[in-house]
Each structure stands twice: as C-alpha cells, then as structure tokens.
Amino acid sequence: MKICITSASGVEAVTKRELQKLGYPEVPFVNGRGTLEGEFIDVAILNLKLETAGRVEIELANFKCDNFDAFFDEISKIEFEKYLDKNAKIIISAKSVMSKLFALSSIQSLTKKAVCNRLEKIYNCKLLEDGAEYKIEIAIYKDVVTVLLNTSGDGLHKRGYRTLVGEAPLKETLAMAMVHLSVWKAGRILCDPFCGSGTILIEAVRHALKIPAGNDRDFDFLHWKCFDIKIFEQVKMQANNDILDIPDLKVYGYDIDENAIKLAKYHAKKAGVSKYIEFINDDMRNFTSKRSHGVIITNPPYGERLMTRKQIVSCYKAFGKMFSALPDWSAYVLSSVTDFENLFGKKCKKRKLYNGKLECNLYSFLGKK
Template sequence: MEYMVLCSIGLEKILSNELKKMGYKLKNANNGIVEFYGKEYDYYKLNILLRTAERVMIKIGEFYAETFDELFDGILDIDLKQYLPKNGKIIIDKVRSSKSKLYNKSTIQSIVKKSIIENLKKGYKINTYNEEKGVYKIRVYIKNNKVTLALDTSGDGLHKRGYRKYVSEAPLRETIAAAMILKSGWKRRYPLIDPFCGSGTIPIEGVLYGLNIPPGIYRDFSFNDWYNFNSNLFDGMKKELLKEIDYNKELKIYGYDKAYKMIEIARKNAGNFDINKYITFVKANMESINLDYKEGHIITNPPYGDRLKDKDHAEKIYEQMRYLKRKYPDFKYTIITSHEEFEDFFGSKAKNKKKIINGNHEAYIYYFEGV
C-alpha cells in the first residue's frame, strides 16, 4: 500500500526521520508530502504515533488526464473496491492543481465524485449508491497533468491531540511544537524551558515525547467508522503502546508566561492528559526568570508581532531575550517566529534557520547553540 503523509511545508525532513525510525524506506519527501510503501493496516500506528504529521493518506490511484473525459475514465479504471465500501459517504475534500490542463476545482470535484460513484456501482453490482456509513474523504492532486487520488485516514488534522481545549491568542500548532522539540535534539535528562508558554503547547509536547506518550493515543480517526475497521487490531495496538509509556521518568519541564490567565489555561490543558505533575508552570516575565540549571534547552514561541502595531513590541521582547542568552549561554535555543531578522534583535547568529509554511502563514525555526 502506498502512503502519503502530509506535514507543514518545511517539516518534511523531521517527519522523514520519524518514519525512518519506524523502519520505512522513503520514496519521496517534498512540498509537505512524504511518500513511502507500507502494509495494509499501518495507518493505525502512523496516525497514533507520528508527532509531526498532519494527515495520513493512502494513495488510491494515479494516472494522466488532460480532459474531463480522461479524468472520468481514469477513475473508472481504478480498483476502488479495495478501499471504498458500497455505502460510504464520499467527500471530495480538496483539489490541488498546478501546471496542468485541468484546473477548475469545482468541476474537477464533481467529475471525480461522479466517476467514483459509477466505479463503485459497477464494482459492487448495485444500481444506486447510498451514502450511509463512514466518512471517506478524498483529495485530488493534479501536477503536470498527473492525477493522484488520496484517501484521508485521519479525519481531524493530527495536530488535534485532544488536550488543547483552551487556547492563547496565537497558539502554536501541536505538530510544529513537536517538530521544534525533535529538531532541538533535546534529551530527556536535560531541562526544557518555554519562557513564553501561552496555552502550554511546547511543554505539553515535551512531556508526550519525554514519557513516550503517543500523541494520537486518546483520539479517534476517520477509519474508526470504516467498514473494514478492525477493532481488535486497533485496541490491541493501543494497549501495547500504553504499556510502553514511562510514567516514572523524571522530567525537568518548565513553562513561564507573564499572563496568569495563560498559566491557568496551560495547567488545564496539561490536566486534560493528566500530565500536570511533569510540568512546572509559573507566572513570570521572561526578563525575571531564574533557572537552577546551567545547561538545557530553551524552546519557545515568543510573540510574533505579525500585525504592524505589535511588531515594535515583539522586537523589544526579542532584544530583551539577549539577556536570557547572556545569563544562560550554555543553553541551546530553538525559537519560532515569523520575523525574518530575529537574529539581529537577539544579537546572535543562528546555527540554522528553517522556513516553514503552515497554511498561509510563514515562520522560521531558528536554532542557536554556543555564544
């Protein structure tokens, strides 16, 4: 079975590393999509375990089409019975087209849907297709006239772990917080500090990683309602993964925020996964933080200042962060912001800077090590 796992653009390498660690040999990693072959039910564990993936898709067909007739016929030729039932709710979720003759999204959407239904009616030898049970979301990618159909196994985006019921004004995507932690190279024996923790996303993702809690262990996926859902396999897998969580691990994870309201929210969010005791949340200004450690990781998402009026304020905070760096020079700093000149304000040159695109939003993950 061919898999396409989606992530924010720029996170392909980190996601690829996660997949390689799981033993997959990758075919391609580009433009927010990582492709590889896996076994039939691998999407269960992929959805539960991957920290930086946004969606796990199965490639269900690929062919060339330059006209709507070719599009219709190309779909008729796919063996869809192996993926879709005789009574599922078929939703053509998204169409992306580039450098291709077919580009009108709503027409593509309706032709793909019609052809899929025709295909299934023929395949199941039925006269009417009743959309009754289970949601089957399908995405259509067309590039250089090559059409790829992919079935979404995840449902809600995988950043929705289930713990973040309350948010700050500018919450960080859970998958991006996890990517920052993986990219930083943080090891569990070192402190992990977030001086601008907001709703607690980075410290919470730190605990999930630190204790080996699979990020998707407490949520549902699209496939839970599918006709071929194997609950024995799924429940058995979850049981095994729950056994591998190490609740006895001692972690040094701290979240600070100047707003008491945010600290309360962060505590509630951590409480939703019952991991409060692994994080020390403190109301404090970044400028007055006192750490008991000389070494460790500061992983943080300071105010962005995207809106013009907030930009000055954000830049002042970045300048203040110099003092943090001076006070704790042996810490490693992983910082996300949309500010392209963050290094000038922070007064240090990043060892590396990674651009990521999340929806329409661009940001950079800066990594600083040494003075």
C-alpha cells in the same frame, strides 16, 4: 497498498527520521509527501505514532491527464469498492497546481459522479451516504493526477487534548518538530518563556514519556468496514505498554498572560502530563536558573495582530538579555521577525518553517559545552 504520509515544508526530514525509527527505512519525500508500501497494520501504526506528520493517506491511483473526459474515465476505473461500502459518506476535495485541469468545483463534481456511478453499479443500489466518512483527495500537479484516500480524518496535529484555543495557536505537529530539532532530552532542564497555551512543553513531555501522538483521538479508518478494529487495538495496546514514567522530569513555562497560563494548565491536565510541567504567570524577563546546559524552545509573539513593531523590538531585546545570563544554555526560537538575530543579539543557525501560511525561521543557538 501504497501509503502516503504528508509533512509540512521544512519538516519532511524530521518526519523521515521518525519513519526510520518506526522501521520504515528510506521513505522518499517529494513535494511534502512520502510514500511506502504497506498494509492496514501500517496505517494503524503510522496514524497512532507519527508525531510530526500531517496525514496518512492511501494512494488509489496516479495518472497523467489534461482533459475532463479522460479524467472522468480514469476515475471510473479505480476500484473504490475495495475500501468504500454501500453506506459510505463520500467527501471530495481537490487542489491543482500548474495544470490544465484547474477548475476545482468541476474536478470535485466529476470525481463524485464517477465514484457514485461505479459503487451503485457494484452494489446494485442507490447510495444513501449515511455511513462512515471517506475523504477522497484529488491532487493535480503539472497534469499528473493523484487520487488519495485520507485514513486520518482530521489532521494529525489534532491530538485530542487541545479543545480550547488561545491567541495565535501553534500546531502540535510544528511544536513537536521544534522539539525533535532541538538538543533537549529528559534529564535536561527545559523552559518555554513564552509558553502561551503550553503546546511546546506538552508535546515535549509526551515525547519524552513515549505517549503515542494519536493516543487520545479518533481516526476515520477506524470506522470503515474494510478495516479490522482489532488490528488497531493491538497496536495501541503494545504502544501504551511502552509509555514511561520519569519521576524527576520537570519542564517550565512562563507567560505574562494569566489566561494563557490557565489554558496551558487545562491542556496539560487533559494531555495527562500536568505533574511534569510547572506553569508560571510571570514576565520572561524574570526567568533565571542556576542549572547548567538547559534548553529554551519557544514561539514568541510576532506579527501586528499580537504586537506592534515597537513592542516586538523591546520584547526581543529583553529576551536576548535574559538569555545572555545563561551562557551554557541552548535556544530554539520560531519567529517571522526577519531581524531576530539583531534584536536577540546573537548569530544563530536558521531553518525555514511555516506556522500555518506564515513563513518563519527556527533560530537555533547552541550554548557552551
């Protein structure tokens, strides 16, 4: 089967390196989607272990089409019965870019009709749709239609430990991408001076301990009759055997908001990493360290919803002053503030990333060796 892995803009190279480490070399990425040939064991491995990917999907078909009659005919040819049983609950989503087929509601309704008609003929019964969920996505780009079956269910950023949400939450996959793009590794001090609900630090510790990203969550494919659950159980057991305990691992989170610190502690406990993280309810201006070659990875406040421009200027200048007292430390800062370098007081390397739909830059500054 052809397996597709989605990745957010700016993160594709990080996800590609992850795939290489998992034994999938040279996976090409086009428009945020990488493809490889595999089996259901690969679906299990990728869903469980990928840290920065969005979803894992099975490509059911790919064809060129510019009218709805031909579209319906092509969808009707797809062998959905290989995956969908007679009780399948069928959910259709669609997106279309620069294509003659742009009416999303028509794309969804025609797809649903074609799928149901085929399955009812195959199974010789009326579909009740009272079973496991099967999410089918129709992606159309320049009149080329790709039909995908979502194996993950919810996006892979939903790890399972973050059940409560603070202000302006950072997706776990983006937080993990920031960790991957940094020089931090276990043995170096790590601090997030604007830790919020703790996502960056939790993801960093789980990465260091080799806790599989999807260890605490469910996936749609686990409920499909075409999948042997024993495959996943074996993959998960092997992955959990590789989990480390690093007694001297310690990372630090600061936040001026007491409620954010309470939330961060709650999430760290649910994620099973609370003993490795010290959360401190204090202003980042008060952070200092005698240890050398530490790393800051952070997502400070930005945007009118959280801070006024005057507050941002004051905060970022104070952040730069605090950091200047740590000459051999490195910093990785995600922000949408376009004059960040001027406020921070240092020239940095930039990498465009998206926090949700908001365009940001990951500003990287390497400390003295």
